[in-house]
Amino acid sequence: MAHNIAExxxxxxxxxxxxxxxxxxxxxxxxxxxxxxLALAMDPxxxxxxxxxxxxxxxxxxxxDWQDFGLEAAIFAPRPRWAMAxxxxxxxxxxxxxxxxxxxxFIDPTAQVAKGARVGPFASVGxxxxxxxxxxxxxxxxxxxxxxxxxxxxxxxxxxxxxxxVIGNRFIGQPNAVVGGCGFSFVTPEPSAAEDVRSxxxxxxxIRQQKWQRINSLGGVRIGDDVELGANSSIxxxxxxxxxxxxxxxxxxxxxxxHNVQMGEDCMMCGMAGVAGSARIGNRVLLAGKSAVxxxxxxxxxxxxxxxxxxxxxxxxxxxxxxxxxTKIETQLEIRKALRRLPRLAAKVAELxxxxxxxKQT
Numbered sequence: 635m636a637h638n639i640a641e642x643x644x645x646x647x648x649x650x651x652x653x654x655x656x657x658x659x660x661x662x663x664x665x666x667x668x669x670x671x672l673a674l675a676m677d678p679x680x681x682x683x684x685x686x687x688x689x690x691x692x693x694x695x696x697x698x699d700w701q702d703f704g705l706e707a708a709i710f711a712p713r714p715r716w717a718m719a720x721x722x723x724x725x726x727x728x729x730x731x732x733x734x735x736x737x738x739x740f741i742d743p744t745a746q747v748a749k750g751a752r753v754g755p756f757a758s759v760g761x762x763x764x765x766x767x768x769x770x771x772x773x774x775x776x777x778x779x780x781x782x783x784x785x786x787x788x789x790x791x792x793x794x795x796x797x798x799x800v801i802g803n804r805f806i807g808q809p810n811a812v813v814g815g816c817g818f819s820f821v822t823p824e825p826s827a828a829e830d831v832r833s834x835x836x837x838x839x840x841i842r843q844q845k846w847q848r849i850n851s852l853g854g855v856r857i858g859d860d861v862e863l864g865a866n867s868s869i870x871x872x873x874x875x876x877x878x879x880x881x882x883x884x885x886x887x888x889x890x891x892x893h894n895v896q897m898g899e900d901c902m903m904c905g906m907a908g909v910a911g912s913a914r915i916g917n918r919v920l921l922a923g924k925s926a927v928x929x930x931x932x933x934x935x936x937x938x939x940x941x942x943x944x945x946x947x948x949x950x951x952x953x954x955x956x957x958x959x960x961t962k963i964e965t966q967l968e969i970r971k972a973l974r975r976l977p978r979l980a981a982k983v984a985e986l987x988x989x990x991x992x993x994k995q996t
Contacts, residue, residue, distance in 0.1 A: 635659065635660070635724075635725055635727060636657050636658070636659050637657070637658060637659075637724065637725070638654065638655050638656060638657050638658075639652070639653065639654045639655070639656050639658070639691055639707045639709065640654035640655065642658070642672070642709060642721075642724060643709050645720065645724050646709065646711075646717055646720040646721065646724070647720075648693075648709050648710060648711060648717065649709070649710050650707065650708065650709045650710070651700070651707065651708055651710075652691070652700070652701075652705065652706050652707030652708055653690075653691075653706045653707045654707060656690060656691050656706055656707045657670070658670060658671060658672040658690075658691055659671070660672070660725060661673075661674055661721055661722075661725050662674070662687075662689070663683065664680045664683030664684045664686075664687045664689065664692065665682075665683035665686050665687045666687065667687045667688060667689035667692070668687075668688050668689070669688055669689070669690050670690075671689055672689070672691055672692065672693065672721070672725075673687060673689035673691070673692035673693070674692070674693055674718065674721070675692045675693065675694050675695075675698075676693055676694065676695055676711045676714035676717060676718070677695055677714060678695055678698070681698075681703065684703040684704075684705070685703055685704075689705065690705060690706045690707065691705060691706060691707040691708065691709075692705055692708055692709070693708070693709045693710075693711050693717055693721065694708050694709070694710060694711070695710070695711065695714070696710050696711075696712050698710070729770075729772070729790070731752040731753075731754060731770040731771070731772060732752050732753075732754060733752060734752065734753075735751065735752070735753040736753055736754055736755045736757070736773075738755040738756055739753040739754060739755060739756065739757045739758065739771075740757070740758040740759070741753065741758070741759045742759060742760055742761040742762075742763070742779075744761045744762050745759045745760065745761065745762065745763045745764070745765070746763070746764045746765070747759060747763075747764075747765045747769060748765060748766050748767035748768070748769065748785075749767070750767060750768065751765065751767075751768075751769040751770075751771065752769070752770045752771065753769075753771045754771060754772045754773035754774070754775070754791070755773045755774075756773055756774045757771045757772065757773060757774060757775045757776065757789075758775075758776045758777070759771070759776075759777045760776075760777060760778040760779035760780070760781065760797070761779040761780070762779055762780050763777055763778070763779060763780060763781040763782070763783075764781070764782050764783070765777070765781075765783045765787060766783060766784045766785035766786070766787070766803070767785050767786070768785050768786040768787070769783070769786070769787040769789075770787065770788045770789070771787070771789045772789055772790045772791040772792070772793070772809075773791050773792075774791055774792045775789045775790070775791060775792060775793045775794070775807075776793075776794050776795070777789070777795045778794075778795060778796050778797040778798075778799075778814075779797050779798075780797055780798045781795055781796075781797065781798065781799050781800075781801070782799075782800045782801070783795070783800075783801045783805065784801065784802045784803035784804070784805070784859065785803045785804070786803055786804045787801070787804075787805050788804075788805070788806045788807070789805075789807045790806075790807060790808050790809045790811075790865075791809045791810075792809050792810040793807035793808065793809060793810060793811045793812070793863075794810075794811070794812045794813070794814075794815075795807070795812075795813045795814060796812070796813065796814030796815060796855075796871065797814065797854075798814070798854040798871075799813050799814040799854050799855045799856070799857070799871070800854065800855070800856045800857070800876075801813070801855075801856075801857040801861075802857060802858045802859035802860070802861070802881065803859045803860070804859055804860050805857060805859075805860075805861055805862075805863075806861075806862040806863070807862075807863050808862070808863065808864050808865040808867075808887065809865045809866075810865055810866045811863040811864065811865060811866070811867050811868070812867070812868040812869070813855050813857070813863065813868075813869050814854060814855045814869065814870075814871045815868055815869075815870050815871065816848075816850065816851040816870065816871060816893075817849075817851045817870040817871060817872065817873055817877075817892060817893025817894070817911060818870065818892065818893070818911070819848065819849035819851070819873055819893060819911070820846040820847060820848055820849065821846070821847050821849060822844040822845065822846060822847070823844075823845075823847075824842075824844070826844050827839055827841070827842075827844065849873060851870065851871040851872060851873055851893060852872075852873065852874050853871050853872025853873060853874050853875050853876045853877065853893075853894070854871050854872065854876045854877075855869050855870075855871050855872070855876060855877045855878075855879070856876045856877070856878050856879070857869075857878075857879045858879065858880050858881030858882070858883070858899065859881045859882070860881055860882050861879055861880075861881065861882070861883050861884070861885075862883075862884045862885065863885050864885055864886040864887035864888070864889060864905070865887040865888075866887055866888050867885055867886070867887055867888060867889040867890070867891075868889075868890055868891070869885075869891045869895075870890075870891065870892050870893040870895075870911075871893060872893050872894045873893050873894055873911075875894060877891065877892075877893060877894055877895050877896075878895070878896045878897065879891070879897050880897055880898040880899035880900070880901065880917065881899050881900070882899050882900040882901075883897060883898075883899065883900060883901040883902070883903070884901075884902050884903070885902075885903045886902075886903060886904045886905040886907070886923075887905050888905055888906050889903050889904075889905065889906065889907050889908065890907075890908040890909070891903075891908075891909050892908075892909060892910045892911035892912070892913070892929065893911045893912070894911050894912040895909050895910075895911065895912065895913050895914075895915065896913075896914045896915065897909070897915040897919075898915055898916045898917035898918070898919065898935070899917045899918070900917060900918045901915060901917070901918065901919045901920070901921070902919075902920045902921070903921045904920075904921060904922050904923040904925075904941075905923045905924070906923055906924045907921040907922070907923060907924060907925045907926065908925075908926045908927070909921070909926075909927045910926070910927060910928055910929035910930075911929045911930075912929050912930045913927045913928065913929055913930065913931055913932070913933070914931075914932045914933070915927070915933045916932075916933060916934045916935035916936070916937065916951060917935045917936070918935060918936050919933055919934075919935070919936070919937045919938075919939070920937070920938045920939065921939045922938075922939055922940050922941040922942075922943070923941050923942070924941060924942040925939045925940070925941060925942060925943045925944070925945070926943075926944050926945065927939070927945045928944075928945060928946045928947075931945065931946070931947060931948050931949075932948045932949070933945065933948070933949045934948075934949055934950050934951030934952065934953070935951040935952070936951055936952045937949050937950075937951065937952065937953050937954070937955065938953075938954040938955070939955055939956075939960065940954070940955065940956035940957070940960075940963065940966075941956075942958070943955055943956050943957055943958065943960040944957075944958040944959055944960055945959075945960045946959050946960070947959075957969065957970075
């Protein structure tokens, strides 16, 4: 995709200098950029790469002496990652979803799919499902019966949307993402061993045989606008009420959201994070990679949960937490400092014990 520097700067809302009619076809790292590439050098640490590369144009940091690097044009980016987001949208060639409904796709006669949808081979759309305009459905993706989806759906290869889910506009489901699988809900005729341990917080219990009976998921999943679900991630349907994901929420790959979860707007959930059933997550909550939220608890608005943190209790709004079990980040850092001191403390205690023992013997 060819663009001149003036067009790019205007699209990004940034200032540009130099040969504004210069054409670039793609973005590249500074050291690997050829004459037709836009080098991404938005920090002084990339200066050496600019010198070694062959780029004629680059996005650089404010105040950069771009001509000294042999560039013919430059765009200035005060906020590098924001500029990167803009570049990625402008220069992304996208995915080829074809131009129509592939002859090997299946759309139930009772489904309503807006005109202009692009549907790949072996994809399927179930009975009575309604899909808004601008849909792009990849190969082997499936949408079950009685689903309602808004405009501009993007469903990549192998993604699945189960029955009776309701999804807003501009939903993106990455490859093999699943919306609306049954919740992981099982029960035993008598209280199970797990229930005994949880109620007593003790390993002492009666050992007995137990068989699990599934609790079927009667609810669905409701998703707002502008939500993205990463590859191999899943959102379980509710047991009775719907699982809810608020507008603007972004979910990374290999994440799990359990049944009945209520997640607010503009949340971010990073890779391998999980939220157990019936937890309530506020707005603008960040769950970093490998973090986990226990069932039936509340995490308030604007909470930041650090990587690999384990959240077992309610968290008030605005708090930043870390650790296992998760505590305020300031407390957790003190705990970690104390843990690092433990070997020295143990050695000192051993010396004191030895000294006291020697005094008793004399």
